[in-house]
Amino acid sequence: MIEFVSKECIDTQKEYMKNVRLKNEGTKKTAVVVTYGCAQNETDSDKLYAMLFQMGYEKGDDEKNADLVIYNTCSVRENAEVKVYGKVGTLKAKKKKNPDMVIGVCGCLMQQPHASERIKKTFPFVDMVFGTHVIHEFPKMLHHVLTERERVFSVDSVDGVIAEGVPVVYDKWYKASIPIMYGCNNFCTYCVVPYTRGRERSRKSEDILKEIHTLCEKGLKEVTLLGQNVNSYGKDLQDDLDFPDLLSAICEIDQIQRVRFVTSHPKDLTDKLIAVMGNNKKICNSLHLPFQAGNNRVLKEMNRRYTREDYLTLVSKIRAAVPDIALTSDVIVGFPGETEEEFYDTLSLIREVRFDNLFTFIYSPRKDTKAALMEDPRTYEEKLKNFNELLEVQTEICREANEAYLNNTYEIIDEGLSKNNSEMRQGRTTTNKVINYKARADVKEGDFVTVKVTEVMSWSLVGVQEC
Numbered sequence: 001m002i003e004f005v006s007k008e009c010i011d012t013q014k015e016y017m018k019n020v021r022l023k024n025e026g027t028k029k030t031a032v033v034v035t036y037g038c039a040q041n042e043t044d045s046d047k048l049y050a051m052l053f054q055m056g057y058e059k060g061d062d063e064k065n066a067d068l069v070i071y072n073t074c075s076v077r078e079n080a081e082v083k084v085y086g087k088v089g090t091l092k093a094k095k096k097k098n099p100d101m102v103i104g105v106c107g108c109l110m111q112q113p114h115a116s117e118r119i120k121k122t123f124p125f126v127d128m129v130f131g132t133h134v135i136h137e138f139p140k141m142l143h144h145v146l147t148e149r150e151r152v153f154s155v156d157s158v159d160g161v162i163a164e165g166v167p168v169v170y171d172k173w174y175k176a177s178i179p180i181m182y183g184c185n186n187f188c189t190y191c192v193v194p195y196t197r198g199r200e201r202s203r204k205s206e207d208i209l210k211e212i213h214t215l216c217e218k219g220l221k222e223v224t225l226l227g228q229n230v231n232s233y234g235k236d237l238q239d240d241l242d243f244p245d246l247l248s249a250i251c252e253i254d255q256i257q258r259v260r261f262v263t264s265h266p267k268d269l270t271d272k273l274i275a276v277m278g279n280n281k282k283i284c285n286s287l288h289l290p291f292q293a294g295n296n297r298v299l300k301e302m303n304r305r306y307t308r309e310d311y312l313t314l315v316s317k318i319r320a321a322v323p324d325i326a327l328t329s330d331v332i333v334g335f336p337g338e339t340e341e342e343f344y345d346t347l348s349l350i351r352e353v354r355f356d357n358l359f360t361f362i363y364s365p366r367k368d369t370k371a372a373l374m375e376d377p378r379t380y381e382e383k384l385k386n387f388n389e390l391l392e393v394q395t396e397i398c399r400e401a402n403e404a405y406l407n408n409t410y411e412i413i414d415e416g417l418s419k420n421n422s423e424m425r426q427g428r429t430t431t432n433k434v435i436n437y438k439a440r441a442d443v444k445e446g447d448f449v450t451v452k453v454t455e456v457m458s459w460s461l462v463g464v465q466e467c
């Protein structure tokens, strides 16, 4: 059952924020939130920062010198988990020197008992450990740490809560990522998300639209709707919009020029959604559609609930409705029991679909998942060989896909100075390709700019502003 956090509860948090701010008055306090994992975690960190600013903290540059550090963790990959333990450990000496320093660990990894217990027992200098469902209570927890000098733990429940009215900072005024739902019901056998983020729960459409309208007053042009499976949006709400209708409603907002969404589960991507995508130019022609494996036995073991043929049919329908769409996907190499022959089915699907980009992972077992208990006879080296083979094929496909952009012009939204070359600026096409380009001196971040592509690389494009 979904529990909408009451306005009274949010107002109480405002009181705690006020009290912490008063406590910090007259001192300069810095805070650093280190984020691991997905866009959902990034929006949670944006909320933590917004609350910290209201409590008198400034954003610090380095966790080692900050007065408050929070690690917002990810449970999806093993290496992200290992990294967190290492990072937390390095703060021990800092905390010894400065006992007033506050250290917190939050995020979906903390919803896994083995991980939260490890932090609790191995790192006694960590002051706060909390899960994804109580972010809105962060001011209360911080107030307790500061006033009582006691450690706080809140990791018990993942039952569905939705808290509206929690402050949030947006990195850019012209583009924003907005969660429309939380959690997942799909239980893919390799994935820990349904255990750590709980079951699917959708925000009411009126709250989402209100947030977007408010941001439009500040100049918002591009919105990305976030959810573990956005295609399921609204299934848990009564008398509210489904996902295609929500998209249509957002496109009706005049100021909004571009709409993106992520992530889509292939089994839930409907003909109605494809029609809305095809009929509405504001919906960007890029789609992230994870396929994970190209072999039907492996897909069944993964509990993906579609076949290779279903996936290919879906791709054909999408390309018929949106011919210039750029498709990206996630793929796992070396799922337990996957044979080399089955891996080649994945490779052949990649060659057939020709994705614009792939996020590729070698399978790593996650505690509490079914796949972690499956027989896994192939060695890491064997999987790595396949992984490299896949990368080589995909790099070539990416480059060939980018070749089609050469000498053509595209409208981008400028995103500031290029990360690779300080004499250039960068922006994204509607297909989500990064273009580094030579701009006129008067271009500002957030401007729409027409750019001609003059050079293509495997992972990005180079261009020049058209007059």
Ligand code: SF4
Pocket: 184, 185, 186, 187, 188, 191, 192, 193, 194, 228, 229, 265
């Ligand atoms: S759809 Fe599958 S992979 Fe995606 S979050 Fe849900 S369980 Fe995990």
